[in-house]
Amino acid sequence: MTPTLAELLDTARVVALPLRQRFRGIDTREAMLIEGPNGWTEFSPFTEYDDAEAATWLAAAIDFGWGPLPAVMRPTVRVNATMPVVEPARVADVLARFPGCRTVKVKVADPGSTLADDVARVAKVRELLGPDGRIRVDANGAWTIDEAERAVHALAEYDLEYVEQPCASVDELVEIRRRIRHKGIPVAADESVRKAADPLAVARAGAADLLVIKAQPLGGVTAASRIVAEAGLPVVVSSALDTSIGLSMGAHLAAGLPELDYDCGLGTAALLAADVTDAPLLPEGGAIQVRRIEVSGELLDRWAAPVDRAGWWRERLARCHALL
């Protein structure tokens, strides 16, 4: 059942939450939060996304707020720490916000930094994590095949769990996967799943060993669960740098999957300097809880987006609703 635009607008609130440090080029995370019969849900496509892409995120918000209640097969979900592109001297501070996490995802291949910077950041993480911790890196598709091969060789001594989206296209992923197979380092696909016309094409092409699955970009818990079942590959459920409400959607997706062998990228409330609830879904003992979020009216007011931005989001909601 799709709610009307008026029903959505009735409870919709727009917030602008500061980040503790810059992540994927932003310092503030804007999000629209809406209360449905199931509880609070989130609509927060990144601002540069077009309406067609954002409409899929709206379908996800509606699924979580109005759709079938997801089955919860686990009460908590193990999460990784997420390491933005920071100086090695700041790595310890970031890790301290992810208590109990045995896995760290390190962002690499940022346009403003070099491979040497990436190696230094990963080396620092390995030093602090010890030999038993797991380190994965995420290049967001920024490397060419040759750059990816060079980077994987330089980073391999720190023992990588996998490399996420080393190159942009599915064909490049096929080739880099072939080239690094002898190193035993798996390739994960993220953008090739969540931004592709066909999220299963990457699996069909044999271009990845595992998939990064995000609830909002894939149309919600129901749609994403189906994609996971059809892909037949191991998955990591990850966030879209959501507020605790969007993270709760991701946690419900992860909690309903029959297999969950990897720690999930759902600890990112720790990257936010503010949230919309007094009980945020922060990592505790290396995991987050699987539960709905009660919002705080006081926090919604305190972090309300400026009037012009709230208007922009309401117009975006209307355009995306018309596309459903």
Ligand SMILES: O=C(O)CCC(=O)C1=CC=C[C@@H](O)[C@@H]1C(=O)O
């Ligand atoms: O997976 C994680 O550890 C955290 C989530 C994360 O890294 C991302 C969230 C939002 C946008 C993306 O650029 C980014 C990713 O590429 O996985």
Ligand SMILES: [Mg+2]
């Ligand atoms: Mg990624």
